[in-house]
Amino acid sequence: MARKPLTKPRKHASQGRSRATVDALIEATARILVKDGFDKTSTNRIAEKAGVSVGSLYQYFPSKEALVAAVVERHTEELMHVVRTVLADVAKLPVDEAVRKLVTAAIHAHRIDPELHRVLAEQMPRTGRAANADVLSVETYALFRAYLDAHADEFRAVDLELATFVCVTSIEALTHSAVLDYAGRLSEEAMDALVDEATRLIVRYLQ
Amino acid sequence: MARKPLTKPRKHASQGRSRATVDALIEATARILVKDGFDKTSTNRIAEKAGVSVGSLYQYFPSKEALVAAVVERHTEELMHVVRTVLADVAKLPVDEAVRKLVTAAIHAHRIDPELHRVLAEQMPRTGRAANADVLSVETYALFRAYLDAHADEFRAVDLELATFVCVTSIEALTHSAVLDYAGRLSEEAMDALVDEATRLIVRYLQ
Amino acid sequence: MARKPLTKPRKHASQGRSRATVDALIEATARILVKDGFDKTSTNRIAEKAGVSVGSLYQYFPSKEALVAAVVERHTEELMHVVRTVLADVAKLPVDEAVRKLVTAAIHAHRIDPELHRVLAEQMPRTGRAANADVLSVETYALFRAYLDAHADEFRAVDLELATFVCVTSIEALTHSAVLDYAGRLSEEAMDALVDEATRLIVRYLQ
Amino acid sequence: MARKPLTKPRKHASQGRSRATVDALIEATARILVKDGFDKTSTNRIAEKAGVSVGSLYQYFPSKEALVAAVVERHTEELMHVVRTVLADVAKLPVDEAVRKLVTAAIHAHRIDPELHRVLAEQMPRTGRAANADVLSVETYALFRAYLDAHADEFRAVDLELATFVCVTSIEALTHSAVLDYAGRLSEEAMDALVDEATRLIVRYLQ
DNA sequence: GATGAATGAGGGTTCATTCAT
DNA sequence: TATGAATGAACCCTCATTCAT
Numbered sequence: 001m002a003r004k005p006l007t008k009p010r011k012h013a014s015q016g017r018s019r020a021t022v023d024a025l026i027e028a029t030a031r032i033l034v035k036d037g038f039d040k041t042s043t044n045r046i047a048e049k050a051g052v053s054v055g056s057l058y059q060y061f062p063s064k065e066a067l068v069a070a071v072v073e074r075h076t077e078e079l080m081h082v083v084r085t086v087l088a089d090v091a092k093l094p095v096d097e098a099v100r101k102l103v104t105a106a107i108h109a110h111r112i113d114p115e116l117h118r119v120l121a122e123q124m125p126r127t128g129r130a131a132n133a134d135v136l137s138v139e140t141y142a143l144f145r146a147y148l149d150a151h152a153d154e155f156r157a158v159d160l161e162l163a164t165f166v167c168v169t170s171i172e173a174l175t176h177s178a179v180l181d182y183a184g185r186l187s188e189e190a191m192d193a194l195v196d197e198a199t200r201l202i203v204r205y206l207q
Numbered sequence: 208m209a210r211k212p213l214t215k216p217r218k219h220a221s222q223g224r225s226r227a228t229v230d231a232l233i234e235a236t237a238r239i240l241v242k243d244g245f246d247k248t249s250t251n252r253i254a255e256k257a258g259v260s261v262g263s264l265y266q267y268f269p270s271k272e273a274l275v276a277a278v279v280e281r282h283t284e285e286l287m288h289v290v291r292t293v294l295a296d297v298a299k300l301p302v303d304e305a306v307r308k309l310v311t312a313a314i315h316a317h318r319i320d321p322e323l324h325r326v327l328a329e330q331m332p333r334t335g336r337a338a339n340a341d342v343l344s345v346e347t348y349a350l351f352r353a354y355l356d357a358h359a360d361e362f363r364a365v366d367l368e369l370a371t372f373v374c375v376t377s378i379e380a381l382t383h384s385a386v387l388d389y390a391g392r393l394s395e396e397a398m399d400a401l402v403d404e405a406t407r408l409i410v411r412y413l414q
Numbered sequence: 415m416a417r418k419p420l421t422k423p424r425k426h427a428s429q430g431r432s433r434a435t436v437d438a439l440i441e442a443t444a445r446i447l448v449k450d451g452f453d454k455t456s457t458n459r460i461a462e463k464a465g466v467s468v469g470s471l472y473q474y475f476p477s478k479e480a481l482v483a484a485v486v487e488r489h490t491e492e493l494m495h496v497v498r499t500v501l502a503d504v505a506k507l508p509v510d511e512a513v514r515k516l517v518t519a520a521i522h523a524h525r526i527d528p529e530l531h532r533v534l535a536e537q538m539p540r541t542g543r544a545a546n547a548d549v550l551s552v553e554t555y556a557l558f559r560a561y562l563d564a565h566a567d568e569f570r571a572v573d574l575e576l577a578t579f580v581c582v583t584s585i586e587a588l589t590h591s592a593v594l595d596y597a598g599r600l601s602e603e604a605m606d607a608l609v610d611e612a613t614r615l616i617v618r619y620l621q
Numbered sequence: 622m623a624r625k626p627l628t629k630p631r632k633h634a635s636q637g638r639s640r641a642t643v644d645a646l647i648e649a650t651a652r653i654l655v656k657d658g659f660d661k662t663s664t665n666r667i668a669e670k671a672g673v674s675v676g677s678l679y680q681y682f683p684s685k686e687a688l689v690a691a692v693v694e695r696h697t698e699e700l701m702h703v704v705r706t707v708l709a710d711v712a713k714l715p716v717d718e719a720v721r722k723l724v725t726a727a728i729h730a731h732r733i734d735p736e737l738h739r740v741l742a743e744q745m746p747r748t749g750r751a752a753n754a755d756v757l758s759v760e761t762y763a764l765f766r767a768y769l770d771a772h773a774d775e776f777r778a779v780d781l782e783l784a785t786f787v788c789v790t791s792i793e794a795l796t797h798s799a800v801l802d803y804a805g806r807l808s809e810e811a812m813d814a815l816v817d818e819a820t821r822l823i824v825r826y827l828q
Numbered sequence: 829g830a831t832g833a834a835t836g837a838g839g840g841t842t843c844a845t846t847c848a849t
Numbered sequence: 850t851a852t853g854a855a856t857g858a859a860c861c862c863t864c865a866t867t868c869a870t
Contacts, residue, residue, distance in 0.1 A: 038246065039245075039246040042863080042864055042865075043864075043865060043866080044832095044863095044864070044865085045864095047832095052830080052831090053830060053832055054831085054832070054865090054866080054867095055829090055830060055831050055832065055868085056830055056831075058865090058866070058867080059829075059830075063865080063866085064864095064865065064866095121329075122329045122330060158404075159400065162397075162401065162404055163404070165381075165384075165385075165401075166401075166404050166405065166408055169380050169381050169384050170376075170377045170380060170381065170408065172380070173376050173377060173379070173380030173381075174372075174373060174376055174377065174380075177372075177376050178372075190369075193366065193369055194369065194373075197369055197370070197373050198373065200412060201373055201408065201412045204411040204412060204414075205404075205407060205408045205411060205412070207411075225853095225854075228854080228855090249839060249840080250839080250840060250841080251838085251839075251840085259854095259855075259856090260855060260856045260857060261840090261841080261842095261856090261857075262841095262842085262843080262854095262855065262856050262857065263854070263855055263856075264841095265840090265841065265842075266853095266854070266855075269841095270840080270841085271839090271840065271841095432832095432833070435833080435834090452660075453659065453660040456859075456860060457860080457862075458859085458860075458861085466833095466834075466835090467834060467835045467836060468835090468836075468861090468862075468863095469833095469834065469835050469836065469862095469863080469864080470833070470834055470835075471862095472861090472862065472863075473832095473833070473834080476862095477861080477862085478860095478861070478862095536742075536743045537743060576814060576815065576818055577818070579795075579798075579799075579815075580795065580818050580819065580822055583791075583794050583795055584791045584794060584795065584822065586794070587790050587791060587793070587794030587795075588786075588787060588791065588794075591786075591790050592786075604783075607780065607783055608783065608786075608787075611779075611784070611787050611826075612787065614826060615787055615791065615822065615826045618825040618826060619818075619821060619822045619825060621825075663842080663843055664843075664844055664845080665843070665844085665853095666843095668853095673851080673852090674851060674852045674853055675844090675845080675846095675852085675853070676846085676847085676850090676851060676852050676853065677850080677851055677852075679844090679845070679846080680850075680851080684844080684845085685843095685844065
């Protein structure tokens with residue numbers, strides 16, 4: 001059986017030059033993942049692009065996987081920031097307004113670094129099956145479910161678990177696909193129309 | 208631009224020993240894709256698992272990509288068979304009945320070879336971004352759109368293009384996720400409930 | 415059209431350990447070319463003989479062809495050094511003395527690494543037909559032609575182009591064949607006799 | 622040490638269908654050698670081009686080398702036919718006329734199948750160092766030397782061995798190079814001029 | 829710490845040759 | 850005899866990782 005590569009960073013290196021090196025490595029990894037895809041991404045290339053030696057790379061990350069994990073973590077954190085923010089903003093709003101803001105935010109989130117998002121979404125699954133979508137999903141589920149919980153009186157009785165699954169999965173799929181598969185092919189008006197439709201989809205489902 | 212590897216099979220070899228070898232190779236490729244992922248899938252491993260030599264592999268397939276393409280084609284054909292069948296069956300039914308059958312069929316389709324489906328869905332974009340999901344998507348879109356067209360009088364006026372996108376994307380995402388991410392964790396009753404919810408989602412959206 | 419392999423070295427590596435590795439690789443390539451011929455020369459064998467890993471080989475040379483090109487260049491440079499030197503030495507001498515020195519020099523040149531010379535002369539046309547012998551030929555032609563130009567008054571009127579072709583080709587063939595095909599079979603006296611004959615051949619031709 | 626491949630044909634197969642198959646194989650080999658070079662020439666391709674199966678190929682030739690040897694033999698035989706004929710024709714002629722005819726014949730000989738000639742001349746040497754030029758050379762030497770012997774009274778006293786070497790080597794080199802290196806670049810008049818020069822070179826050398 | 833030369837297992841692919849049919 | 854599917858050693862090349870400097 002293959003030894004599973006370490007995915008924990010080697011040092012925390014939170015200050016000064018170290019931190020800069022670590023950042024440069026993560027950024028370089030992200031850019032190369034986007035440009036070349038997961039399997040063409042090599043540690044030598046990453047080090048070169050980051051302007052450090054391979055040796056240094058291995059001083060901060062014990063393996064290629066650790067580097068990729070760091071990219072995933074950074075990207076996930078950015079996405080979750082958007083999700084957390086919008087769900088906080090929306091907490092007190094009625095369902096229809098809330099959903100519209102959520103959909104819009106989801107599109108913004110997918111636009112943070114769409115190419116990277118695609119690579120991470122598509123090419124990681126071997127490392128911890130669940131781990132990928134999940135870090136993101138689990139928290140998103142919890143937050144969205146909390147919203148539904150708080151606004152249960154605004155709509156029909158539903159199995160909250162199931163409703164959360166239906167809503168989160170649909171919104172994610174629609175916005176992901178709109179941004180990534182139709183990037184550039186959908187005009188801004190078309191995007192607005194999509195927001196309308198997605199909102200209607202979710203709102204009427206809940207009512 | 209990188210020279211794209213050939214993806215056409217080398218011989219047609221439709222009878223006897225040849226055919227058996229070809230089938231064994233395609234099946235071995237599918238199993239290894241599932242077990243190891245695209246990047247770790249090597250021609251030597253495929254040949255070994257298929258019980259033939261690498262030489263034989265290359266007599267029938269000009270490249271690793273051709274082999275994967277064959278797997279994609281076989282799997283797509285199986286899925287499309289389900290899709291075509293159900294959409295034909297459903298052509299004359301009213302929206303609510305039609306959608307329920309569609310959702311049910313989508314779940315069946317995802318259960319054909321769920322692990323393989325995941326790998327193909329996630330790791331193929333390498334080989335012709337559009338070509339993969341699209342062979343499937345394009346036809347599915349067309350068929351579903353034709354259904355909507357024919358039943359336009361049963362629901363509100365919509366942009367058919369957009370409605371097709373919303374419906375197909377949502378159904379695909381919900382059933383894909385239900386089968387793959389929650390495989391084993393969702394009881395049969397939960398699945399039935401999911402069918403109800405997904406149906407409601409789509410039907411009410413269209414009304 | 416087949417993609418031509420790169421033939422430029424990968425690093426310049428002019429000092430220390432790197433330089434030693436590069437030299438060892440070039441020398442190993444030369445020896446294996448001689449022993450096994452072009453087709454049987456494999457990068458693994460070269461690396462082994464040079465006492466380094468294949469990986470190292472590819473750190474300095476992007477392809478087998480680049481390695482061979484380096485051997486060609488090194489050998490050509492050695493030969494051209496002889497050719498340039500003798501033609502400079504001879505510039506002011508009358509035809510008969512000049513030709514004798516040229517022939518003698520040509521024999522010396524062919525003795526630098528006769529077996530390698532044979533392989534390079536015979537098996538290179540693969541890599542840029544013209545580029546090989548020609549680097550050598552073109553300059554040799556030019557230098558010899560310049561000599562003839564400067565001494566035109568010493569002999570009959572001739573088409574300089576043609577005369578250069580006749581002289582250079584004949585001297586090359588005679589000395590090449592003497593050294594390579596009759597190596598060991600021609601005594602030193604026989605070699606001296608050959609110099610006399612070759613000189614006579616060319617001198618009387620020009621008169 | 623590598624086992625040296627057999628080079629003798631397996632059967633003499635001198636009649637009927639067998640003979641036709643053998644001929645087709647030799648011809649196919651020659652054409653592929655020309656088109657692809659020695660190392661890209663594969664037995665499978667040869668068999669295909671000859672319109673027989675690999676199995677059949679191996680019924681007539683025990684190895685790839687045997688096939689190539691047969692091509693060499695056939696080509697050499699054609700060249701030697703020209704050489705024998707012209708030297709017989711020329712036996713009674715005085716030196717100047719004889720040499721002119723020889724040179725002309727040598728050019729014709731090189732034009733029989735120039736591309737094949739180049740491949741054979743350049744890419745064989747690993748199999749029996751001497752064997753190549755030699756089959757041809759040895760007989761040519763003997764025949765030319767016999768001519769010189771018979772006409773010794775027409776020129777100065779020379780070491781016949783040496784004179785043969787000088788003449789045969791020069792004529793071969795000049796005509797080979799003219800036909801192969803300057804093919805297409807030398808006009809017919811230029812060729813005539815070359816014949817004049819080559820003749821003068823040899824004749825004055827002997828006088 | 830940082831460097832980058834070195835490693836070598838492993839990947840995709842070809843092809844001379846064999847042998848069951 | 851003829852066929853052509855099958856074999857597998859060998860080829861060129863890449864890349865994650867180590868370690869002497």
